[in-house]
Amino acid sequence: NAGVTQTPKFRVLKTGQSMTLLCAQDMNHEYMYWYRQDPGMGLRLIHYSVGEGTTAKGEVPDGYNVSRLKKQNFLLGLESAAPSQTSVYFCASEIRWNYGYTFGSGTRLTVV
């Protein structure tokens, strides 16, 4: 049982490049979340999903898109990366609302 797996673990992008971060969970969780963590700002919610085929905006959605075509996968896309998107990105899942989060190990992204 792998839990929540994020790929890649590290990535360096040039400004304007695009990339997709993958989050996969094998726990049959309904809810999935993407966060970014920056020093002094804590964790901020980017987008979330309450089930297969659904997505919704969080606190800081601009510059990101998401898709949840399969229940076990939640993809985070950056269409045109900017230095302000340098951060550590965490995916989390929850079996149902209010049951508590399980986090992945994170993706450290640097945009130069």
Added chain:
Amino acid sequence: KQEVTQIPAALSVPEGENLVLNCSFTDSAIYNLQWFRQDPGKGLTSLLLIQSSQREQTSGRLNASLDKSSGRSTLYIAASQPGDSATYLCAGRDAGNNRKLIWGLGTSLAVNP
């Protein structure tokens, strides 16, 4: 607007000491409160989840309490060990927007041998 504050921001203690980490929130309308541990460069590990109807949860040397009326949660660590060194984060589930966790900035704990 719900805000979560963790005090102190950093704590250094000798091994073996019992310690308390504090988490306060401005609005008592929360559904649950979850404590996490984060090691440097790593993800977050869930430690304890307290539902709003509960007062405390225990796991091994850890005990977390929740007092909604005073807007406080505490994480008690008994007989601290160097392996407990990490950043501890609390997050409250805001009843005003029940998809959203409101996060504290964490307490960085160093347990010295």
